[in-house]
Amino acid sequence: MSKIKHHLNDALLMSYAAGSLPEAFGLVVATHISMCDDCRARLGAFEAVGGAMLDDVATSQDVDLKATLALIEKGPKAPIRVDVTKLGLFPSALQDYVGGDLDAVKWRAVGMGVRQAILPTSKDASVRLLHIPAGCAVPDHGHRGTELTLVLQGAFKDEFDRFGPGDLEIATEEDVHTPVAEEGVDCICLAATDAPLKFRGLVQRIAQPFLRI
Amino acid sequence: MLTAGTSFDDSYVAPAGVCTPVCCTLEARKGRYRKVSTKEQEDLRLVECVLLIRDAQDKAAFAEVFRRFAPRVKAYLIKSGSDASMAEECAQDVMATLWHKAHLFDPTRASVSTWVFTIARNRRIDMIRKQRRPEPDELTWGPEPEPNAADVMELQQESNRLVQALSELPDKQRDLIQKAYFGDLTHSEIADETGLPLGTIKSRIRLALEKLRHAMK
Numbered sequence: 001m002s003k004i005k006h007h008l009n010d011a012l013l014m015s016y017a018a019g020s021l022p023e024a025f026g027l028v029v030a031t032h033i034s035m036c037d038d039c040r041a042r043l044g045a046f047e048a049v050g051g052a053m054l055d056d057v058a059t060s061q062d063v064d065l066k067a068t069l070a071l072i073e074k075g076p077k078a079p080i081r082v083d084v085t086k087l088g089l090f091p092s093a094l095q096d097y098v099g100g101d102l103d104a105v106k107w108r109a110v111g112m113g114v115r116q117a118i119l120p121t122s123k124d125a126s127v128r129l130l131h132i133p134a135g136c137a138v139p140d141h142g143h144r145g146t147e148l149t150l151v152l153q154g155a156f157k158d159e160f161d162r163f164g165p166g167d168l169e170i171a172t173e174e175d176v177h178t179p180v181a182e183e184g185v186d187c188i189c190l191a192a193t194d195a196p197l198k199f200r201g202l203v204q205r206i207a208q209p210f211l212r213i
Numbered sequence: 214m215l216t217a218g219t220s221f222d223d224s225y226v227a228p229a230g231v232c233t234p235v236c237c238t239l240e241a242r243k244g245r246y247r248k249v250s251t252k253e254q255e256d257l258r259l260v261e262c263v264l265l266i267r268d269a270q271d272k273a274a275f276a277e278v279f280r281r282f283a284p285r286v287k288a289y290l291i292k293s294g295s296d297a298s299m300a301e302e303c304a305q306d307v308m309a310t311l312w313h314k315a316h317l318f319d320p321t322r323a324s325v326s327t328w329v330f331t332i333a334r335n336r337r338i339d340m341i342r343k344q345r346r347p348e349p350d351e352l353t354w355g356p357e358p359e360p361n362a363a364d365v366m367e368l369q370q371e372s373n374r375l376v377q378a379l380s381e382l383p384d385k386q387r388d389l390i391q392k393a394y395f396g397d398l399t400h401s402e403i404a405d406e407t408g409l410p411l412g413t414i415k416s417r418i419r420l421a422l423e424k425l426r427h428a429m430k
Contacts, residue, residue, distance in 0.1 A: 010407045015400035018393050019334040023344045025400065033349035037426070040349060041419035044322055045375075045411040050334065051327030052376045053394040054285050057292065061301075063283035065276060068305040076313040077306075085350040093347040122344045146401070194401075 004166040008032055008039045010046075012148075012170070017046035024127035024192040027097060027119070028148045028168070031190055034091030035166040089152055094190065097121075098129070102153075102188070105129055114138065127192040132156065132181040145195030147171045149179075154187030156180060252376075256369045259325040267315035275312060278325065283308050286333045293337055293396040303340055307333045319356035321364040321421040324372040337396065352425050364421060371417045378410045 008029060015021045016029045033040045083092035088101035097119040098104050107115040107129075115131040132138055134154065148170055155164040158177040163169050171177070181187035259281065265274035286307050290300035310332050318328050338346045379387065386408065392398050 009405045010409075011400065011403045011405040014393060014407055015403050017334075018396065018398075018403075019338050019342075020393070020396055020398065020403070021400050023347070027347040030347040030349045037419065037422045041415050041422055042411070043349075044327075044418035045415040046409075047331055048324065048327045048372055048375055048414055049379065049390065049409060049411070050330040050394050051324055051372065052379050053391055054282075054289055054330040054333065055326045055376065056380075056391075057285050057288045059284035059288045061284060061287055061297065063279070063287050063301060063304045063308070065279055065283070068279065068283070068308050069272065069275075071305055071309040072312045076310075080313060080317070082317065082354050083348065083350050084352070084354060092350045096347070 003164065004036050004038070006161070006163060006167040006169060007036065008042070008168060009170060010042075013039065013043050013046045014049075017043060017050055022125035022192075022194060023121040024119075024125035025146075025148060025194070027093060027121065027127050028150050028190055028192045030093040031091050031152075032150050032166065032168050034085060034093060089188070094152075097127075105131075107131060112136065125192055125194040127190065130187075130189045130191055132187040132189070134181055134186050135183045136181050138179045138181070144173060145193060147191065147193040150190045152188045152190060154185040155182040156187050156189070157182060250373070253369060253373055256324055256326075256373065257366070260320045260365060260369065263311070263315050263318050263320075263325055263328075266312055267318070275308075278311065279308055282311075282326075282329045286329065289330075289333055289395065290337060290341075293341065295337070295341055299340070303333075303336050307336050310336070316355055319360065319421070321356070321360050321368055321424070322418050324369055327372065352422065353429055356425070357428065361424075364424070368414075368417055368421065371414045375410070375414050 012021070012025070012029055016026060021029065033043055085091055086095065086101075088095070090098060090101050095101060098117075105117045107117050110116050113133045113136050116128045118126060118128040121127055129152075130138075130149075132154075138156070148168060149163070150168045151163050151165050153165060155162060155167075156179040157163070158179045160177065161169075162182075163179075259278060262271075262274035262278045265271040266278070283304050287300045287304040290303050291297065295303065307329070311329060314332070318325070323331075335346060338344055379390070382390075389398075390407075390409070393403050
């Protein structure tokens with residue numbers, strides 16, 4: 001775990017702590033934190049800021065204690081569930097969306113050997129699993145909005161850096177790069193974006209609406 | 214398990230009450246602390262209350278926690294865009310959740326304020342935003358049943374230092390942070406350079422995580 005080099009930034013952690021992230025981004029954040037104790041501790045710090053804000057809020061109205069005690073008598077609405085990392089590649093948060101581990105993913109080919117599976121989330125952002133064969137390139141693309149790419153297996157490199165298991169790449173509007181999956185193991189990533197990617201080739205631009213990437 | 218006293222200098226006496234709340238009164242603890250502010254005593258008392266809820270289903274302890282937090286949770290929900298009746302319903306629900314999840318509270322990783330904030334935030338997402346809410350996996354099925362007293366003390370003190378540091382920020386920055394936490398800023402409006410003094414509390418939580426990982430081996 002100590003090998004993770006690329007982490008969540010403050011903005012993502014604060015947004016997650018505040019409960020303002022789109023669901024698709026929330027899934028990437030929760031998956032990374034499941035793999036990274038450093039970011040888990042940083043999230044704890046950002047949540048502590050929330051605690052301080054709550055302490056500080058001006059109050060005007062009381063809440064009904066008796067009604068609350070009656071509610072407690074009825075027992076929890078849903079069973080109290082604690083998700084501890086299961087055996088397998090995916091943390092529980094991700095397994096919930098896939099309906100299982102890696103072998104349960106319903107892949108679709110998107111060309112050039114790359115496969116993807118879009119996971120169902122709210123519409124303000126989208127998230128998918130990507131399967132890139134070892135040694136293959138992901139098409140050169142720029143971004144609109146923000147794109148998060150979390151490596152779950154294998155590794156990819158671009159012109160600037162290497163991203164291995166647990167590493168998170170945060171790409172914004174200005175970033176144009178050509179990620180290539182490393183030789184050896186196929187690369188599996190969880191990628192979220194709040195805008196459609198724009199591919200730079202004409203054919204890819206035409207195909208984009210069909211691929212939904 | 215009380216192991217605290219051994220590793221700290223003599224000016225510090227471990228708060229026995231935090232570990233065995235049932236046999237400890239606030240008065241007894243007061244005499245044993247040094248350099249503990251009123252705010253810290255309140256915070257440690259809240260930790261004690263949650264452990265009393267967990268171990269003894271203590272309704273008086275619950276009422277104490279309730280008086281402190283229920284009105285704040287309601288105000289938080291109203292500020293986050295909920296109407297008064299929904300905020301009342303949610304606040305009751307948040308406090309009931311605190312009761313049912315008392316066994317999951319880990320005072321070596323969070324103050325009661327922080328823990329209540331996360332429960333309230335989660336409820337806000339569930340009931341107001343109506344989205345699924347992916348959560349990181351837990352490290353274990355629950356925290357250590359008897360948290361290390363010194364670790365609890367350190368974390369609560371660190372939380373207090375953070376509160377202090379936040380209160381010293383310029384008004385403008387403070388308002389912005391409040392807006393962010395009350396859901397008034399989108400994620401793209403939240404800047405990466407937060408300038409918040411979080412280094413020390415982060416290290417404290419990191420240490421608690423390491424201990425937890427170690428205990429699991």
